[in-house]
Amino acid sequence: MAFHVEGLVAIVVFYLAILAVGIWAAWKTKNTGSEGDRSEAIIVGGRDIGLLVGGFTMTATWVGGGYINGTAEAVYVPDYGLAWAQAPIGYSLSLVLGGLFFAKPMRSKGYVTMLDPFQQLYGKRMGGLLFIPALMGEMFWAAAIFSALGATISVIIDINVNISVIISALIATLYTLVGGVYSVAYTDVVQLFCIFLGLWISVPFAMSHPAVTDIGLTAVHHVYQAPWLGSINSLDIYTWLDNFFLLTLGGIPWQAYFQRVLSSSSATYAQVLSFLAAFGCLVMAIPAVLIGAIGASTAWNQTEYGVPDPKSKKEADMILPIVLQYLCPVYISFFGLGAVSAAVMSSADSSILSASSMFARNIYQLTFRQNASDREIVWVIRITVLLFGASATAMALLASSVYGLWYLSSDLIYIIIFPQLLCVLFIKGTNTYGAIAGYLFGLVLRITGGEPYLYLQPLIFYPGWYQDDNNLYIQRFPFKTLAMLTSFFTNVIVSYLAKYLFESGTLPPKLDFLDAVVARYSREHMDKATLVKSDNIVLNELAPVNPRHSLTLSSTFTNKEAFNYVDSSPELSNTEDN
16 A cells, blocks of 8 residues: 555644644633632633533543544444444443533532542542542543554554554644643534544445445345344343443543533533533444444455455454545545544543643642642643653554453443442442442452453353353453442441441541541541632532633623622632631
C-alpha cells in the first residue's frame, strides 16, 4: 500500500485546527476563577458549562475511538454480532442512571472531583486507595482509544502505528495542558461534529460498493459469514448479563463523567446534560454499527484487500478503517479518518485531565500538602497531564484488542468504586472499616476469577467454566457482578458491625485506629470546610454562577435559578456579615 501524502496533509490540517480551538479556549478563559482558585478552574471551570457545550462534551467523552472501533468490531465478528455490541446501550443507560440518581447529589454539594465524598466520609487514606482503580480505569480507557487511532491511521495513510499514536497523544496532551476543562469542552464540540459528519458521509459510499451485499439480507442469512445481527447462546446468557451490568453500572463512577457534572452551571443542568449525552451516544453508534454490518456483508476477494478476509488475518479490530480504505473513494476515506481521529482525541483528553485532577487534588493536596499554594497545584496538574499522557501512550503501543481493553477499563471501576459510591451517597452509617473490607473482598474475588485477556488463570472455578482452544479458562458465571455485590454488602455489614462494637463498649476506643467511629471528628476526618469552600458553593443546593466564559446561543442556557437562590442562602448571608 502506497504512502498517501493527501491523507497525511488532511490529518495534519485537522490536528492543527483542533489544537487551535484548544488554545483559543484556553486564552478566552485564562482569567476564569478568582485569585487562588486557578487550579479549581482548570478542573471544573467556572462551574458555568451550559447545556449546549456540556451535552456535546459529555457525549464526546464516551464516543471515543474505542466506542466507534469497538462497536464496529463487535458487529463484524461472526461469533458476536450486534447482539454482543453492548456498549451503545450500556453506556447510554449508565448516563441515564447517572443523571437520575448521581448527578444532583454530587453537583449540589459542590465537590471538585469524584473522590471528594470518599475522602470527606472515609478519610484521606481511603481516598488514596480508591484513586488506584480510578487511575487504572482512566489509563486503560485512554490506552484503548489511542490504540484505535493508531490502527486507523496506519491502515489508511500507511504510516507507522507507533508514530501515529505518539503524535496524536502529543496533540491531545498539549491542548489539555494549556486549557484544562475549557479546552477539552470546546474541542469536544468540534470533534463531535467531525465524528458525526465524517462517519455518516462514509456509510453511503461503502454501502454502494459492488462487493457489498444488501446488509438487510446478511443480517439474517449466512452469506459470507454468520448473520451480523448475532445471537446469544443460552449458555452465554449469564456472561452477557455480567458484561452488560459492567458497562451500565460501571460506566457511572468515572471522573471523566463527574468532571462534566461538576462543571455544569446547576444540579438540574447536570441531570439534563446526562440525558442529552445518553441520546447522543445512541445516535453516534448507528454509523459504527452500519460499518460493522457492511464489513460482514462484503466479498473481500472482490476488493483490493484481497484474501483472506479481515477476521482471518486477525484484523477484525480494524474493520472500521479497513471499510473506509477499501470500500470508499480516497477523499471520503480521509474524511472518515478525520472523524475517528476526532473520536479518539475527544475521549483521550478527558481521561488524561481526569487522572491529573484526582491526583493533584485528592492525593497531592488533600493527603500530603494541605497548605500547598494554588500555583503549586496548577503545576502539579500540568506535570501529571504530561506523565499520564505518556503512560497511556505507552500502554496503547502494547494493546492487542480494542474491545478487550475497553471492558477491562470498566472492570475495576465497576467492582470496587461503584459499590463504594452507592454507600457514600445513599447508605447512612458506613465508615472506613467497611469501605476497606468491601474494597479488599471485591478485589480478591475479581482477581481469583481470572482474566483471559491478561492470561490470568482463575483460582476459583465458578459453575459453567470451560477451557477454550487456547487453553484459557473462561467463566460463564457472572462473577464480576458477584464481586461487586459482595463488595457492597461487605461495606455495609462491616461498617454497622464496627459501629456497634465501638458504641456498645465491646471494643475499647483506643482500637479505633482509623478514627472512623469513636473519633469521627478527629483531624483524620476531613470536614466539608476542607473539601468545599463556602465562598464557592452553597452546600445544600446550587452554587452562585460566575460570569459566563463559555459560548451561549441565548439566555435559555443561563442558570437563573442559581442566581435567585443566592439571596435566600443563610450560608452566604453569614459569610457576607462576617
